[in-house]
Amino acid sequence: MDEVINVIELKDVVKDYGDFKLDKISFAVPEGSVCGFIGQNGAGKTTTINLILDVIKKDAGEVLLFGQPVDGKSASLREDVGVVFDEMGFHDFMTGKDINIMMKNIYKNWDEEVFFDYLKRFSLPSKKPCGKFSRGMRMKLQIAVALSHHAKMLIMDEPTSGLDPIVRNEMINIFREFVVEEDHTILLSSHITGDLEKIADEVVFIDGGRIVLSGNKDEILEKHGILKCKKDELSKISESLIVSFEESSFGAEVLVNDRHAAAKLYPDMLIEPALLEQIMIFYVNKKR
Amino acid sequence: MKGLIIKDIMCLKKQLRTFSFVLLGVFVLALMYVLSARFGNIAKAGADMLLDNDITAVDVKNIGSFVLLIFMIIPLSAVLDMTVIFNADGEAGFNRISSSIPLSIPKRLLARFLTIYALFGIGIVVDTVLAIMISSLTDMMTFGELMGTVVFFASILSIYGALVVFFNILLGYGKDQYCQVFAILVTVLAVVLLNLKKLIVVWKVAVLEKEIELNVWGWLDYIKTKAWVVLIAAVLVSAVSYGLSLYIAERKRGVI
Numbered sequence: 001m002d003e004v005i006n007v008i009e010l011k012d013v014v015k016d017y018g019d020f021k022l023d024k025i026s027f028a029v030p031e032g033s034v035c036g037f038i039g040q041n042g043a044g045k046t047t048t049i050n051l052i053l054d055v056i057k058k059d060a061g062e063v064l065l066f067g068q069p070v071d072g073k074s075a076s077l078r079e080d081v082g083v084v085f086d087e088m089g090f091h092d093f094m095t096g097k098d099i100n101i102m103m104k105n106i107y108k109n110w111d112e113e114v115f116f117d118y119l120k121r122f123s124l125p126s127k128k129p130c131g132k133f134s135r136g137m138r139m140k141l142q143i144a145v146a147l148s149h150h151a152k153m154l155i156m157d158e159p160t161s162g163l164d165p166i167v168r169n170e171m172i173n174i175f176r177e178f179v180v181e182e183d184h185t186i187l188l189s190s191h192i193t194g195d196l197e198k199i200a201d202e203v204v205f206i207d208g209g210r211i212v213l214s215g216n217k218d219e220i221l222e223k224h225g226i227l228k229c230k231k232d233e234l235s236k237i238s239e240s241l242i243v244s245f246e247e248s249s250f251g252a253e254v255l256v257n258d259r260h261a262a263a264k265l266y267p268d269m270l271i272e273p274a275l276l277e278q279i280m281i282f283y284v285n286k287k288r
Numbered sequence: 289m290k291g292l293i294i295k296d297i298m299c300l301k302k303q304l305r306t307f308s309f310v311l312l313g314v315f316v317l318a319l320m321y322v323l324s325a326r327f328g329n330i331a332k333a334g335a336d337m338l339l340d341n342d343i344t345a346v347d348v349k350n351i352g353s354f355v356l357l358i359f360m361i362i363p364l365s366a367v368l369d370m371t372v373i374f375n376a377d378g379e380a381g382f383n384r385i386s387s388s389i390p391l392s393i394p395k396r397l398l399a400r401f402l403t404i405y406a407l408f409g410i411g412i413v414v415d416t417v418l419a420i421m422i423s424s425l426t427d428m429m430t431f432g433e434l435m436g437t438v439v440f441f442a443s444i445l446s447i448y449g450a451l452v453v454f455f456n457i458l459l460g461y462g463k464d465q466y467c468q469v470f471a472i473l474v475t476v477l478a479v480v481l482l483n484l485k486k487l488i489v490v491w492k493v494a495v496l497e498k499e500i501e502l503n504v505w506g507w508l509d510y511i512k513t514k515a516w517v518v519l520i521a522a523v524l525v526s527a528v529s530y531g532l533s534l535y536i537a538e539r540k541r542g543v544i
Binding site: 050053054055057072073075076077078079081083085087088089090091092093094098101102103104105106107108 | 289290291292294295298299301376377379380381382384385387388389390391392393395538539
């Protein structure tokens with residue numbers, strides 16, 4: 001069996017801001033996978049990404065990128081990383097041509113032919129200042145930049161938030177194309193779980209600065225389920241199976257962590273597969 | 289690194305466009321001035337004052353030199369607009385992008401300093417052409433003296449530039465006005481402290497003896513001939529500013 005290579009690895013990483021703390025988070029992103037990094041706003045996704053990119057300093061633990069420690073001297077590792085942020089970051093006056101001139105003098109592997117091909121494909125005018133672009137166009141411009149230096153990994157922080165479903169779908173198709181290459185990896189942070197359900201292989205779920213759940217997406221979806229029952233039936237359900245529950249005037253909905261076991265134990269109750277969004281909501285509710 | 293310098297220059301595109309017209313104006317005015325000082329009304333006024341014994345020949349030459357200094361300093365002043373770059377980066381959120389590119393913090397910081405020197409480079413080229421033109425048309429100042437003043441002013445302004453970079457990294461985005469004020473204050477304070485003795489003498493002469501002229505011409509000679517002293521100071525300040533800025537940037541991460 002081939003050994004799994006992790007392109008990103010975090011081990012017991014701590015970052016304390018006083019009012020917010022990333023508390024000993026550990027997870028790994030295997031090479032060739034799409035890892036969905038989910039969590040509500042303020043859960044710690046951007047802080048974690050900033051730690052991986054070495055934008056901020058960790059207080060404790062270890063962050064490895066392509067097997068190398070990220071410790072303030074790892075700038076060259078970013079040659080193989082394409083980054084897409086939730087906001088564009090380029091100056092409003094800059095045109096595609098300006099960005100090309102700048103980037104070809106920054107990245108060793110910058111490929112202007114690929115860049116202009118992407119601009120064409122995304123219908124982005126190369127002479128128009130990007131400040132006049134719509135949000136969707138700005139995100140596409142960032143993606144064009146991220147894909148034009150032959151990066152092996154894309155790290156994206158909420159790239160699809162605020163975009164309409166058609167543009168989101170278009171972007172997901174681009175990400176799919178990127179991971180066709182076996183050694184290409186994506187870490188995609190988002191609170192729009194529907195997008196991740198379409199594309200992710202792995203899922204890391206963070207809440208309140210702690211990793212709540214991580215692993216193979218299909219396994220997570222396969223294991224979890226929504227059990228629907230009457231309120232008075234709640235007490236019959238084994239506590240070890242319950243992640244959390246929600247009561248309404250119609251009854252109760254319970255997220256169970258082993259839906260097949262639950263189906264055997266409670267054949268009279270209705271158990272449906274859970275969506276990532278439901279799993280996220282129930283886990284967040286559990287903490288509250 | 290070159291990419292970041294290009295980006296910085298792009299940020300100043302508008303200012304540099306306006307500046308090129310200013311430089312054209314400087315050339316025209318300087319030419320008109322030196323021609324007039326040699327053949328026209330200024331030469332005639334100087335000659336009349338000499339005949340009437342109102343001023344000496346040295347005074348005429350020195351007054352002319354002062355006007356020339358103003359022409360020489362303008363091409364170097366593009367650096368005063370450098371806070372535009374910090375502002376533009378802050379407004380666009382470019383700092384996150386610069387943190388994600390494969391350039392270390394020392395290189396990103398160095399790029400900022402090199403942008404300042406690139407602006408001086410433009411100014412020095414323009415000033416050299418200006419100095420050749422002036423020195424070939426008038427004997428008010430030699431080419432060497434003119435270039436001495438260029439080095440003097442470039443050094444003073446590079447001290448200012450290095451301090452602005454330092455304060456910007458220390459205080460962060462949106463504090464550009466404080467950065468400029470602090471940089472000017474520190475530069476002025478340093479000049480005052482280094483010349484305290486001379487200034488006290490000047491003050492005593494000015495207040496007690498009401499005779500300041502000789503000291504003013506002394507400053508002019510200093511500017512023309514002792515520029516290397518300020519140049520050394522500029523190199524030292526830039527090195528210290530780079531070191532301190534790097535220390536702060538490494539601690540903060542991602543502020544450049």
